[in-house]
Every structure is written in C-alpha cells, then in structure tokens.
Amino acid sequence: MKPSHILLPVTLSLLVAACGASEPESKTTEIRAEESNIRAHLEFLADDDLKGRETGSNEHEIASNYIVSEFKQLGLEPAGDDGTYYQRIPFRKSTLKENSARMTFENNGEVVEFEFPKQFITGPSHYEEKDEITAPLVFVGYGMEAPEFGLDDYNGLDVEGKIVVMLTGRPEFLPSEEGAHLANIKSDIAREKGAVGIITLHTPVREKTRKYETSVYYTKTPRMTWLGPNGLPKGEEQQLKGSAYIDDEPAEKLFANAPTELSTIFEKIEEDPDFSPKGFELEGEVTLARESRHEEISSPNVAAVLPGSDKTLKDEYVIYTAHSDHIGVVKDMSREDNINNGAMDNASGVSIMLETARLFVESEQEFDRSIMFLSVTAEEKGLLGADYFANNPTVPLENIVANVNLDMPVLLYDFADVIAFGASHSTLGDTVSKAAQQFDTKQSPDPMPEQAIFTRSDHYTLVKKGIPAVFLMTGFTSRTEGEDGGEVWGEFFAEHYHKPSDGLNLDINYEAGARFTNINFAIGKEIANADKRPQWLEDSFFGKQFND
The missing domain is CATH 3.50.30 (Glucose Oxidase; domain 1)
Structure with missing residues (x-):
C-alpha cells in the first residue's frame, strides 16, 4: 500500500464490524487453494536473499523472474511487451x-x-x-x-x-x-x-x-x-x-x-x-x-493471460494486480536486521495472486473472459508501475472490465470478514459479498474511511481510466474466540509496517491465506462469466468522474 502520512491506529478493536450469523463452509468439489503453495511463494519472496525487493535492484529482478517462471509453469500466455512476460519500464530517479x-x-x-x-x-x-x-x-x-x-x-x-x-x-x-x-x-x-x-x-x-x-x-x-x-x-x-x-x-x-x-x-x-x-x-x-x-534505472512489470473461451468475450479482461516491490534495505548498517523483507507488503499479495492463477488454470471450468495476472513494480515509489501500465497498457484499455487488487493481505489471524475498498462505487460490491459468503465470510463496511485507502493502492491508477476496481483486505473480526482481528491488524501497522520486522518470523496464518485466495478466485470467476461487465453505480463520484 502506498505510504500515507495519516497515522494508522494502534488498536482497532472499537472499529470491528459485525459479521452476523455464520454459514457452513462451501461443500462443493471445486478446486481450492493450497496453504503449502502460498507458503512456498511467500517464503521465497520474503527471504533475506531478495533484500527487500527495491525497485530497480537485482533482487527485484530475481523476484520478477520467479513470477515469470511460475506463469510459464502454469502455461499462461505472455502479456507483456513484444511477446514476452515483461513490461520493462524506464524510470528517472x-x-x-x-x-x-x-x-x-x-x-x-x-x-x-x-x-x-x-x-x-x-x-x-x-x-x-x-x-x-x-x-x-x-x-x-x-x-x-x-x-x-x-x-x-x-x-x-x-x-x-x-x-x-x-x-x-x-x-x-x-x-x-x-x-x-x-x-x-x-x-x-x-x-x-x-x-x-x-x-x-x-x-x-x-x-x-x-x-x-x-x-x-x-x-x-x-x-x-x-x-x-x-x-x-x-x-x-x-x-x-x-x-x-x-x-x-x-x-x-x-x-x-x-x-x-x-x-x-x-x-x-x-x-x-x-x-x-x-x-x-x-x-x-x-x-x-x-x-x-x-539517474536512469529500469524495472519490470510482469504480465500473463489465461485466454477466455467465449469467441466474443475473450477479448475482454479481468485483471488481478499485486505489487512485487518493497523498500529494500535500511541504510543504518549497525542494525542487526536491516532488511525490509515485506512479507505482508507485498509478498503475501503476490503469493495470493500466483495461487489464484493456479486455481484458474487447474479449474475444470471455462471462463468466458480472459484473466490477466499483473505483477507491478514501484508501488512503493508512488504507484508508478501500475500507472505506467494504465497509460501504456499491453491490452486495449477499453477491453479491461475490472481490476481485483491484491495488496497487503494481513495474514496474521483467522479473519471472519473482509473489507472491500471500492465496493460502494460499483456492482463489484455485490460480487464480493457473494464470493465471501461461499466461504463463511461476510463483507463489512470500511471501518476507517478517513484513511481513504481506495486512493492509495495500484487499482487507483486504473480507476482513473474508468475501470471499476475492488481491493480486498482482511476484516477486523476473527473466528478464534478471544482474538481481536482489528487489534492484530492495528498492531501490525504500528510495529511492523515498513520495518525489518515485517518478515518470515511473523506468525503467518496460511489457512487464512488459502481462504483469502479462494474468495478472490470466486470474485474473478463471477466477473469472468457474467453476462455484463461490472458497472459503476449511478451515484459514484469516481464513476461520474472517469466513466466517459
């Protein structure tokens, strides 16, 4: 998530949104996310050897190569520039x-x-x-x-x-x-x-x-x-x-x-x-x-596509985004730990995206619209990689029907609800609710609207091009008795956000990660096979501003 100068709360227990009565876990035989896959991705991307994945660094290149390797293994088609998986971006520092x-x-x-x-x-x-x-x-x-x-x-x-x-x-x-x-x-x-x-x-x-x-x-x-x-x-x-x-x-x-x-x-x-x-x-x-x-540097976005099956709708795209960069190494070399590994920011989001891609590929279903998976760089520098793509898209911009953004899922507690930034602006709000309900999870309203998080992550660059978007966050309620999800979430931001302690030593809940993946997969499936593309709501400020 793009840094903000607004102070984040230390404890959010007063902001917990009610989840209502629980529903039984989905009993279908559909493919489900595997905790072990999410763990493998996250442990690679947040390892010390990647030194915090600074934009333009060799270590971020390694992370990008890893993502490309996973896309190739899944058989996804390249969707970068010149028939490759890479969209190489020139930057000026x-x-x-x-x-x-x-x-x-x-x-x-x-x-x-x-x-x-x-x-x-x-x-x-x-x-x-x-x-x-x-x-x-x-x-x-x-x-x-x-x-x-x-x-x-x-x-x-x-x-x-x-x-x-x-x-x-x-x-x-x-x-x-x-x-x-x-x-x-x-x-x-x-x-x-x-x-x-x-x-x-x-x-x-x-x-x-x-x-x-x-x-x-x-x-x-x-x-x-x-x-x-x-x-x-x-x-x-x-x-x-x-x-x-x-x-x-x-x-x-x-x-x-x-x-x-x-x-x-x-x-x-x-x-x-x-x-x-x-x-x-x-x-x-x-x-x-x-x-x-x-100083001139370069760093890549990475893009891959699962082509749709409908002869008309396959030219439309549902795009998943997740930023692969983080903030690198603390300049104070006297510190015992000076690597900002970014486990939750955003190795977790990329890991969820890669596992979501696997679900799409290995599902027995067909999907009418094409699904793009876009790993973007330079989010920490001001949403720059996503902004470059929005202004230099590798597929026609008017054919992008929706963006599902994966940024900083805090996988540290057994969440019982999700918060969907952007849900109040488009029909994607209903899509999120339906998807979450399949996994005994409710959608709660934004408990901290003063933070304006809808304008602070990569999806915002596509919103400004008129594309409806939704950005999911783990909610503030927990399935575990006596655990305050909002307090855990707030504690992470107070003690670990943009610090070396955001690493693999955190008590990462991979079961929660699998559920979060399943929900995001269900959102994408619904969009991909819907008769109509998502629509801005009539009273949405952003819809009025950008939906020409």
Missing part, C-alpha cells in the same frame, strides 16, 4: 542537490530570502538539472475544482504564467475518498490553468497532525517517475517550473498588503474546518531555483 534550493520574494523593491529547509522545502525536478522561475503570485485557496461539492477555487482568477499559492490539505466537508482524489490532482489543475509554479502553505491545522519538520526529513530522499516512450517524465511536456512548501509563519510575508491577511485565513480554517477561502492576486513576485541530479 531525481535527487535535490545539496544547498541548491533557493526562494526569494520581491515586493516594492524589498527582497526577502527564505531559508531552506527551515522556512521552505522543495523537491528535485524530473525535467531539468538546473531550473529557475520568477513569476507573480495568485492565492487560490485550496486550489480545488469540484462543482459537485461547490468548489471552484480558480473562479475569476487568471493564473496563466503565474505561481499559484494554495493551502495544504482540503476542507473537511469533503468525503474522504473523494477529497483524497481531489487533493491528489491539485497540481494537474494548476497546470491546466496555465500556472508555472506552485507554493503550498503549511497551516496550523496541518501542524497538529503532521509537523513541518517531518516533511523536512524527506528532502534528501530521491524521487522517482516513469519515462514515456517519448523520453519525457510521464510522457508530458513540462509546464510547472518550480514548487515550494513553506512553513506557516514565513508564509505570511507573501500576503503583505493582501485583501485578507494569512493569519486571518488560518484562524478561520481552525474555527471552521469546512471553510474554503476565496482566492485573490498577491503583490510581488517569487523566484524559485534548484539543481537536481538524475
């Missing part, structure tokens, strides 16, 4: 040069120099090794456009060739998933409006949940993007030339002689979290400058 970042504000002949990183921070450019921009300023509130929620922060403002100044975050009245999406596309809107730079304002409200100093910590961390076939980052011509994130107190200098003082805006959003300030032009102009180092 960019690092901000030390002491190169500069930000100055000039107004009526007075020049103010801001101090990096104490007062402002910035990241590297993926486009230029050295860049500088000077432009006037326009305050645009939160920088959002969402008519359905009454937000039009650019209304009446001309930002062509200017630097937009916006508040971090979003108004609290926005629903969590929709708000997270709208916050994610702020820079896209600024580009479309003709802005040449963005200055984001740290607020006292944000300081309460994420301190400015926390952001400073990441200024030395390289950033990564994929390069399109034209050699450009994400295939796009550069428009935004500079960016900065500025602390709340120094930011007030930008509002000298403004129609509304910044301190007043800060007070209003503290008093009323739903308040969304109107924008206005600011006096003066800002210069943003920096230098960046670039």
Whole structure:
C-alpha cells in the first residue's frame, strides 16, 4: 500500500464490524487453494536473499523472474511487451542537490530570502538539472475544482504564467475518498490553468497532525517517475517550473498588503474546518531555483493471460494486480536486521495472486473472459508501475472490465470478514459479498474511511481510466474466540509496517491465506462469466468522474 502520512491506529478493536450469523463452509468439489503453495511463494519472496525487493535492484529482478517462471509453469500466455512476460519500464530517479534550493520574494523593491529547509522545502525536478522561475503570485485557496461539492477555487482568477499559492490539505466537508482524489490532482489543475509554479502553505491545522519538520526529513530522499516512450517524465511536456512548501509563519510575508491577511485565513480554517477561502492576486513576485541530479534505472512489470473461451468475450479482461516491490534495505548498517523483507507488503499479495492463477488454470471450468495476472513494480515509489501500465497498457484499455487488487493481505489471524475498498462505487460490491459468503465470510463496511485507502493502492491508477476496481483486505473480526482481528491488524501497522520486522518470523496464518485466495478466485470467476461487465453505480463520484 502506498505510504500515507495519516497515522494508522494502534488498536482497532472499537472499529470491528459485525459479521452476523455464520454459514457452513462451501461443500462443493471445486478446486481450492493450497496453504503449502502460498507458503512456498511467500517464503521465497520474503527471504533475506531478495533484500527487500527495491525497485530497480537485482533482487527485484530475481523476484520478477520467479513470477515469470511460475506463469510459464502454469502455461499462461505472455502479456507483456513484444511477446514476452515483461513490461520493462524506464524510470528517472531525481535527487535535490545539496544547498541548491533557493526562494526569494520581491515586493516594492524589498527582497526577502527564505531559508531552506527551515522556512521552505522543495523537491528535485524530473525535467531539468538546473531550473529557475520568477513569476507573480495568485492565492487560490485550496486550489480545488469540484462543482459537485461547490468548489471552484480558480473562479475569476487568471493564473496563466503565474505561481499559484494554495493551502495544504482540503476542507473537511469533503468525503474522504473523494477529497483524497481531489487533493491528489491539485497540481494537474494548476497546470491546466496555465500556472508555472506552485507554493503550498503549511497551516496550523496541518501542524497538529503532521509537523513541518517531518516533511523536512524527506528532502534528501530521491524521487522517482516513469519515462514515456517519448523520453519525457510521464510522457508530458513540462509546464510547472518550480514548487515550494513553506512553513506557516514565513508564509505570511507573501500576503503583505493582501485583501485578507494569512493569519486571518488560518484562524478561520481552525474555527471552521469546512471553510474554503476565496482566492485573490498577491503583490510581488517569487523566484524559485534548484539543481537536481538524475539517474536512469529500469524495472519490470510482469504480465500473463489465461485466454477466455467465449469467441466474443475473450477479448475482454479481468485483471488481478499485486505489487512485487518493497523498500529494500535500511541504510543504518549497525542494525542487526536491516532488511525490509515485506512479507505482508507485498509478498503475501503476490503469493495470493500466483495461487489464484493456479486455481484458474487447474479449474475444470471455462471462463468466458480472459484473466490477466499483473505483477507491478514501484508501488512503493508512488504507484508508478501500475500507472505506467494504465497509460501504456499491453491490452486495449477499453477491453479491461475490472481490476481485483491484491495488496497487503494481513495474514496474521483467522479473519471472519473482509473489507472491500471500492465496493460502494460499483456492482463489484455485490460480487464480493457473494464470493465471501461461499466461504463463511461476510463483507463489512470500511471501518476507517478517513484513511481513504481506495486512493492509495495500484487499482487507483486504473480507476482513473474508468475501470471499476475492488481491493480486498482482511476484516477486523476473527473466528478464534478471544482474538481481536482489528487489534492484530492495528498492531501490525504500528510495529511492523515498513520495518525489518515485517518478515518470515511473523506468525503467518496460511489457512487464512488459502481462504483469502479462494474468495478472490470466486470474485474473478463471477466477473469472468457474467453476462455484463461490472458497472459503476449511478451515484459514484469516481464513476461520474472517469466513466466517459
């Protein structure tokens, strides 16, 4: 799962969703997942020899080769580039040069120099090794456009060739998933409006949940993007030339002689979290400058297909996704254990996908639609491998009917329910319920909607292309008397998430893994053989946004 700066709960016992009366386990003779297969995959992928499967590393290549080997053994057809199982992705890793970042504000002949990183921070450019921009300023509130929620922060403002100044975050009245999406596309809107730079304002409200100093910590961390076939980052011509994130107190200098003082805006959003300030032009102009180092690397997605049997529907695809990368090795070599093995993140998801593939291949059934299994890279770098596939698909995008995403199934307790992110947006919600019921498992509503998890994993990149998706997580109830599944889940995130302790020493419940596989297999079967492809629900924000 893509890292979030929202704190995850330590204990989730209060969030447990009721599961209702149990139903008998399915008694059919259909093929079932084997615990031993899941264990074998997981123990290989989370072994120390793979050193945390960092994107672009030799060890991630080994993991990818392993997945290809399994696909070949199952007899799945290659679905990568040029008749292979691989979709090789070129990436650019960019690092901000030390002491190169500069930000100055000039107004009526007075020049103010801001101090990096104490007062402002910035990241590297993926486009230029050295860049500088000077432009006037326009305050645009939160920088959002969402008519359905009454937000039009650019209304009446001309930002062509200017630097937009916006508040971090979003108004609290926005629903969590929709708000997270709208916050994610702020820079896209600024580009479309003709802005040449963005200055984001740290607020006292944000300081309460994420301190400015926390952001400073990441200024030395390289950033990564994929390069399109034209050699450009994400295939796009550069428009935004500079960016900065500025602390709340120094930011007030930008509002000298403004129609509304910044301190007043800060007070209003503290008093009323739903308040969304109107924008206005600011006096003066800002210069943003920096230098960046670039390094080119590559890393593969891996794709295979089980062709459908229907002469028409076989050209449509149900896609299972699971990310094979993790975060590599802790730089502190003094630690006794410095390898982030990523057993639950996401060796478990890949293992479930591989066993699901076996069930499809060895099932006596035929499936009308084709089934694609897609192992994606660079999820930990910002969903980049999935985003590359969504923008450079190896099958026609319009023929992809649904995405079933397998990311971080926490297989540490005997779960009795599942949570399906995306269930409330499409007919896939009913599909999940039917599949889970076959295995004495209920579907529970999202117990932590404030986390907006639907926008934080690989399926989100396909959702933005109009493809319905569902992302299953083990629920917070347990079949074991006295065991609190939510507490186990929360404990994992508090103590092991993105740490070396997420390894094979965990008490992994492979029986739960087999059940989770069976449920995901049942979901795919239902989609593959349904008369109609999954549909967005009429009132779904995402369906309205992307289902053209």
